[in-house]
Amino acid sequence: MRLGLKEFMEKAFLGKSEENEEEQPDFDMVALVEQAKQDWLHAANYFNNVSDPELVDHAILLREAAERRYMYLLKQAKLANARAFTLSTDEPA
Template identity: 40%
Template sequence: MELGLREELEKMAEAIREAREEWLAAQRFFAEVTEPDLVDQAIYRLEAAERRYMYLWKVVRNRGQALHNFDL
């Protein structure tokens, strides 16, 4: 595997790990929030974190498919 591709994959893996941790933290915050003024913020934070995590997985999946097609 070429060095540039390996570095890119390592960066993507780290971004996914960070996004997952952010999503889990948002889930905990949502589960614990009791202040009515913070409920909307908790929902927004949870949805944003989930969407970022899912987006990063989609990018990796699409790049993997592109690499697979290129090798054929």
């Protein structure tokens, strides 16, 4: 059976398959979004600090790819109504 783009992306990035699609908790999606955000921030930092002219193109492509992945996962999380519950002692209640 041939996978559509959405199914392929879910399987590739989210590890989803037909068997466990209903069992995936929101936490998995939130963790993926957070990891993608960190990857994006690291790629932006790399871009800002690269000094070798031969690495500038690499840094640009890396940053754009990380940004697109983050935006895609964020959109998918919003469509799935994923919720993030974080308890932090640093922030006032």
